[in-house]
Amino acid sequence: xxxxxxxxxxxxxxxxxxxxxxxxxxxxxxxxxxxxxxxxxxxxxxxxxxxxxxxxxxxxxxxxxxxxxxxxxxxxxxxxxxxxxxxxxxxxxxxxxxxxxxxxxxxxxxxxxxxxxxxxxxxxxxxxxxxxxxxxxxxxxxxxxxxxxxxxxxxxxxxxxxxxxxxxxxxxxxxxxxxxxxxxxxxxxxxxxxxxxxxxxxxxxxxxxxxxxxxxxxxxxxxxxxxxxxxxxxxxxxxxxxxxxxxxxxxxxxxxxxxxxxxxxxxxxxxxxxxxxxxxxxxxxxxxxxxxxxxxxxxxxxxxxxxxxxxxxxxxxxxxxxxxxxxxxxxxxxxxxxxxxxxxxxxxxxxxxxxxxxxxxxxxxxxxxxxxxxxxxxxxxxxxxxxxxxxxxxxxxxxxxxxxxxxxxxxxxxxxxxxxxxxxxxxxxxxxxxxxxxxxxxxxxxxxxxxxxxxxxxxxxxxxxxxxxxxxxxxxxxxxxxxxxxxxxxxxxxxxxxxxxxxxxxxxxxxxxxxxxxxxxxxxxxxxxxxxxxxxxxxxxxxxxxxxxxxxxxxx
RNA sequence: GCGAGAGUAGUGUAGUGGUUAUCACCGAGCGUUGCCAACGCUUGAACCCGGGUUCGAGUCCCGGCUCUCGCACCA
Numbered sequence: 241x242x243x244x245x246x247x248x249x250x251x252x253x254x255x256x257x258x259x260x261x262x263x264x265x266x267x268x269x270x271x272x273x274x275x276x277x278x279x280x281x282x283x284x285x286x287x288x289x290x291x292x293x294x295x296x297x298x299x300x301x302x303x304x305x306x307x308x309x310x311x312x313x314x315x316x317x318x319x320x321x322x323x324x325x326x327x328x329x330x331x332x333x334x335x336x337x338x339x340x341x342x343x344x345x346x347x348x349x350x351x352x353x354x355x356x357x358x359x360x361x362x363x364x365x366x367x368x369x370x371x372x373x374x375x376x377x378x379x380x381x382x383x384x385x386x387x388x389x390x391x392x393x394x395x396x397x398x399x400x401x402x403x404x405x406x407x408x409x410x411x412x413x414x415x416x417x418x419x420x421x422x423x424x425x426x427x428x429x430x431x432x433x434x435x436x437x438x439x440x441x442x443x444x445x446x447x448x449x450x451x452x453x454x455x456x457x458x459x460x461x462x463x464x465x466x467x468x469x470x471x472x473x474x475x476x477x478x479x480x481x482x483x484x485x486x487x488x489x490x491x492x493x494x495x496x497x498x499x500x501x502x503x504x505x506x507x508x509x510x511x512x513x514x515x516x517x518x519x520x521x522x523x524x525x526x527x528x529x530x531x532x533x534x535x536x537x538x539x540x541x542x543x544x545x546x547x548x549x550x551x552x553x554x555x556x557x558x559x560x561x562x563x564x565x566x567x568x569x570x571x572x573x574x575x576x577x578x579x580x581x582x583x584x585x586x587x588x589x590x591x592x593x594x595x596x597x598x599x600x601x602x603x604x605x606x607x608x609x610x611x612x613x614x615x616x617x618x619x620x621x622x623x624x625x626x627x628x629x630x631x632x633x634x635x636x637x638x639x640x641x642x643x644x645x646x647x648x649x650x651x652x653x654x655x656x657x658x659x660x661x662x663x664x665x666x667x668x669x670x671x672x673x674x675x676x677x678x679x680x681x682x683x684x685x686x687x688x689x690x691x692x693x694x695x696x697x698x699x700x701x702x703x704x705x706x707x708x709x710x711x712x713x714x715x716x717x718x719x720x721x722x723x724x725x726x727x728x729x730x731x732x733x734x735x736x737x738x739x740x741x742x743x744x745x746x747x748x749x750x751x752x753x754x755x756x757x758x759x760x761x762x763x764x765x766x767x768x769x770x771x772x773x774x775x776x777x778x779x780x781x782x783x784x785x786x787x788x789x790x791x792x793x794x795x796x
Numbered sequence: 797g798c799g800a801g802a803g804u805a806g807u808g809u810a811g812u813g814g815u816u817a818u819c820a821c822c823g824a825g826c827g828u829u830g831c832c833a834a835c836g837c838u839u840g841a842a843c844c845c846g847g848g849u850u851c852g853a854g855u856c857c858c859g860g861c862u863c864u865c866g867c868a869c870c871a
Contacts, residue, residue, distance in 0.1 A: 246864095250808090258807050258822080270845060270861045325871070330797085388870090407871075443797065443869060451870080544871095563871080671871090694833065715831065745824075749832035756832090765831060777831070784832075 244683075249555040252686050253448065255697065259758050261285070261682065261707075262449065274445030274453035276675070281707045281758050284739060286456065288705045289523055289678055290435045293458045296519045302430045303460070304423060308412025310437055311394060314402040319578035320411050320571060322404075326388045326440075329361055331380050342383050345370040390439045405439035410669060413461040414571045417583045421463075428585055428665055429470070429508075431462035435674075447556050449679040456674035463665040464508060465587065466569070472511035474499065481517065482531040490531075503534075505546040506566050508668045516550055516562050516670055524681035524702045529553035533560075544568075552676075554683040561676040569664035576664070588660035595656040598627045600649050607648050614640060622649060681705065685759060699759030700782055710796060711741045711755045715748060715767040725766040728776070732796055740796070756781055764794070 256262045260279030264271045278286045297303050317323050329342040342361050346368050362383055369378045389407050393400035406412070413420070413432040424430040435458040445451045464470065474496035484490045485503045493503070499510040513532055521527050535547040550562035572583040602619045611618055617637050622644065631646045685701045703709070710732065714725035722744060732740040741760070743751045748765070755763050763779045770776050770791075778794070779786045 254807055260806095264862075267844095267862085271863090273862065322871085330869095440871085446864090448863095565871095691832075696833075713831085716829080747829080747832085747834060749834075751833090752831080753833040763832095767830070769830095779831080786831075 244553075244555045248686075248688065251688070251697075252555070252683065255686070255757065256282075256682065261758065262679075272453075274442055274451065276449060276452065282678075284707045285678060285701075285705055286674070288707075289674060289681075290456070290458065292523060292704055293519065293672065293674070294433065294435060296515070296522070297431070297433050297460050300431065302424065303433055304420060304430075305433050305435075306412065306416055306420070307434060307436065308409070308416065310406050310439070311392065312404055312406045312411065313394065314404065315578065316411055316415060316575075317389065317404050317407070319574050320414075321574065322389065322407055323387070326407060329383045331365065331383045388440050388442065390441050407440050408438050408671065409434040409436050409457055409459045410461055410571070410671065413459070414575055414583070417463075417572060417575075418581070421585065426586060428468075429462060429464045431460050433458065433460045449675050450556055450559055452675055458672040458674055460512075460670045462508065462512070462668045462670075463585070464668060465585065466663070466666045467587065470508050472507050474510065474514065477514045477517070481513070484531060484533040486534045486536050504548070506668065509546060509548065509564055509566050512564055512668060512670050513548060513550070516564065516672075520550065520552070520562070520677060522702065523677060523705050524685050524700075525552055525677065526684040529680075529684065531558070532564075544570075552680040554680045559676060559680070561673050561680065563669075563671045565669045565671070567667040567669055569666055571667060572664050582662065583664065584662040585665045586660055587663055589658070592657045592659040595658060597652060597654045597656060599623060599652060600625050600627075600629060601652050603648055603650050610648070611637075611642060614638060614642065618642065618644070618648075627651075696753065696756075698756045698781065701759035701761075703761045706759045706761055708739050708741045708755075708758065708760045710738070710762045710764060711743055711751070711760045713748060713751050713763055713765045714744050715765055717744045719768070720771055721766050721768065724770055728764065728766065728791060732794075735796060738796055752779070 253262075257264075259281055261282040263277045263279050265275040265277045266272055294305060298305075314323070317326075331342040331345070342365060346361075346364050349368060350364060365380055365383070369380075371378050390405040392403050392405065394403040395401055412434055416432070420430065420432050435456070437454055438457045439454050442451055442453055445453055474494070477495050480492040480494050481498070482490065482492055483498060483503065485498075488503060491503075493501075495504070495510050495514050498504045499507050504510040504513070517527070517530065520530060529552055531551050531553075532548045533551050535544070535549065545566040545568045547563060547565040549560040550564070551558045552561050553559075575581070576583045600622050602615070602622050604615065604619075607615045607618055614637050618635070621635060621637065631644055631649060633644045635642055635644060681701065682699070685699050687698045687700055689696050689698065699706075712725050712729045712732070714721045716722075725744070726742060729740055729742040732738060741755075743754065745751075746754075752763060759781070761781045763781075764776045765779065765786075766776050769788075774791050775788050776791060776794075777786045777788050
């Protein structure tokens with residue numbers, strides 16, 4: 241099995257670059273840290289992973305795919321909390337020039353300092369004069385704001401509106417909630433997925449594909465009714481999963497037990513953990529290098545109620561590749577508050593509630609002209625009175641003494657039927673870092689072996705995500721073998737969703753090796769017999785076994 | 797962002813101021829070869845970018861970019 245080492249990593253990245261899988265972007269202009277190209281081989285891998293991901297979640301049956309812009313107005317990300325959360329206030333020590341997070345310096349006194357404004361932090365720092373953790377001095381420069389989102393202007397000049405490139409795709413699902421809700425005939429649960437780019441202006445991207453400035457992500461926002469106990473079938477996953485729980489530490493448990501004992505706090509989160517595991521395994525990540533880690537309460541994102549990361553072990557150690565968060569009602573509530581729009585779901589009561597109102601209200605035709613601007617407050621007070629109240633009555637409204645007479649009030653006796661209520665759905669969100677997953681699929685598939693005493697590498701990618709589905713090899717490019725091979729190539733290429741490759745240069749062994757290196761699952765070799773009986777040999781990448789088949793019987 | 801090291805064909809590398817920049821793999825063409833990186837011939841391809849020092853810079857100096865490592869940061 242794969243044994244991760246720095247040397248192996250160097251050989252792997254060399255191969256990925258040489259063969260056009262993953263390459264530093266814009267390299268002829270010097271390159272940019274944190275930006276990568278998927279090359280001629282990698283491009284289709286990325287596409288197939290995205291498509292498999294979509295297909296995987298669509299099997300739930302209540303999922304729609306949407307696509308929203310990457311350019312996002314300021315107010316959306318302000319409402320979602322990203323403007324605040326993605327901004328760090330940095331302050332530099334005048335003596336040793338070490339930069340520190342301003343809020344960290346004062347959080348002993350103000351534990352909520354990370355939510356302070358620029359002005360408030362400046363004031364608090366000058367009052368507390370915290371000690372520099374690096375040199376012990378307490379002479380500080382000015383606070384600088386550092387935002388990890390790419391900012392831009394939507395429109396030109398003075399009429400331009402401030403915006404950002406989105407740091408996650410999720411907000412598009414929340415801002416489209418009402419449309420999705422109507423699409424599903426206003427019945428929970430349902431989900432919306434989106435596959436697309438996200439952007440974070442990382443301070444120092446490192447570790448190749450692990451931390452990117454522009455990255456591919458795939459997210460599902462699954463909306464549920466918090467009052468319903470959802471039942472899921474956990475019998476599909478009989479094996480134990482490796483869980484690192486906040487309370488229990490590392491334990492091996494079945495998903496069913498983890499949900500029943502409350503280690504996983506919501507059954508839907510548990511079910512999605514199982515689905516996530518299945519997907520990740522399907523695209524070629526070795527299950528023995530997968531674990532789920534629960535976020536500790538103090539590291540949890542601003543919105544989450546419970547959060548599990550799927551982590552994968554590879555050349556860079558354990559890396560979080562998928563985040564599964566129970567976001568509660570945070571996001572919809574935040575956009576509701578910011579916009580005044582209703583982002584809720586209707587829940588009918590089993591039996592309508594009957595509410596009897598028996599009391600008083602004002603006669604606005606007399607209260608209005610008499611009390612003018614106090615009328616509104618008077619109405620509020622009068623409606624609080626019991627049915628037994630009598631008039632005239634002296635009241636103090638906003639510091640003004642008023643006398644309410646009988647002509648100012650009316651008796652009300654109403655029977656009100658309330659058939660249900662509006663509530664904010666809760667959200668369970670699996671968020672996938674596609675690039676990190678592709679990286680680990682490549683990392684785990686890259687197999688270094690020996691063949692007749694020579695180093696030999698095979699990329700044992702699953703068929704589902706291999707870039708080229710089949711390579712056609714003429715044994716020699718002469719005597720009509722090449723003609724037949726080229727004809728076969730063109731015929732196979734006519735199949736939609738099939739990528740066939742023709743390779744006629746170099747010895748046959750060399751060409752097998754080239755195909756193995758980038759993980760082509762099958763090679764078809766055309767030889768002299770093919771000319772007579774219309775058969776070819778099909779050779780399997782992983783076993784090397786060859787079988788002779790008629791061209792018309794090929795299953796491509 | 798700070799500190800240290802590094803950057804030479806597609807990949808991996810040699811090269812301590814002085815000829816046409818080394819070697820291997822690699823790619824392409826031709827020949828040979830009856831199925832797993834064979835062989836022969838031919839051929840392709842590089843000093844990260846920009847300044848400076850010098851008669852002369854891949855080599856020395858400065859700045860930038862990128863990579864690696866450590867620190868910091870990390871929904």
